Amino acid sequence: MSALILKDFYVMWKQTKVLLIIILVFSCLPGAFYPTFAVIYAAILPYSAMAYDxxxxxxxxxxMLPYADRDIVLGKYLFGYLSIAVAAGLSLVIQTALTLFWERASDNLSPLSTIPLAVCVGVCVLALTLPLMFRFGVEKGRLVMFLIIFLVCGSTGVLTGISSDSLDGGYYLSLALPAAALAAVVLTAVSIPMSLRMYRRRRA
Known part of the structure; x- marks a missing residue:
């Protein structure tokens, strides 16, 4: 399975450097919106890899290769999780550095509080959309792509709106994070077997 994940990373690096650069640039920009968007945006990288596949x-x-259907399906999920983790780690490091070395950025710590929540939202986006992509494919699933874009932009806007409330933002985030983490676990537990069934049905 590690070979499948490496294959996706090589394809993304060779074919779609622009997407990776977008994530890097947004991770470097101060504020709540940009790093949050970078983390959630990283969740759509598996769809670009599927399109090239x-x-x-x-x-x-x-x-014709010794890969089980489960390996191929799980490979896309793991690629998405790694992409989200890398974007989140990069954003955390850069935003922390900004708060240390840029006095203005230290006034707004919301990116550091929203990034863990953005990770959970990114996992939920993967869980909701990957079964549809495995069933219909990237080329035919244009409506799914619109759903993905809506989820990414909408989730980023909601998280940014919560964190921007200086009075109640911390309280709302403290409630939202456990709920989002639970939703990510439940949706993933349902999504993976569903994606496997969809993939097998499409190949049949």
């Missing part, structure tokens, strides 16, 4: 007929080749 479809164009190159990778699924047909994978059928």
């Amino acid at each position: 479809e164009r190159s007929k990778w699924d047909q080749l994978a059928g």
Whole structure:
């Protein structure tokens, strides 16, 4: 399975450096919106990898290789989780450095509080959309892509709005984080077996 994840990373690095640069740039910008968007935006990287798989007929080749359907499906989930983790770690490091070395940034610690919540939201976005992508494919699932964009932008806006409230933002975040973490666990537990069924049905 590690080889499948490496394959996706190599494809993304070679074909879509722009997406990676966007995540890096947004992680470096001060404020609540930009690093939060970078983390949630990282959740859509598996869909770009799936698009290149479809164009190159990778699924047909994978059928002749010693990979189980479960490995291929889990590989996309793990690639998404790693992408989210890297974006979150990068954002945390950069935003922490900004609060230490830039006096103006230290007045707004909301990015540091919203990034863990953004991780949970990114996992939820993956859990909600990957089964649909496995069922219909990236090329045919245009409506799914609109759903993904809506979830990414909407989630970022909600998190930014919560964190910008200086009076109640911390209280709301303290309530939202456990709920989002629980939702991420439950949705993932349902999403993975569903994606496996969808992938097998599509290949049948």
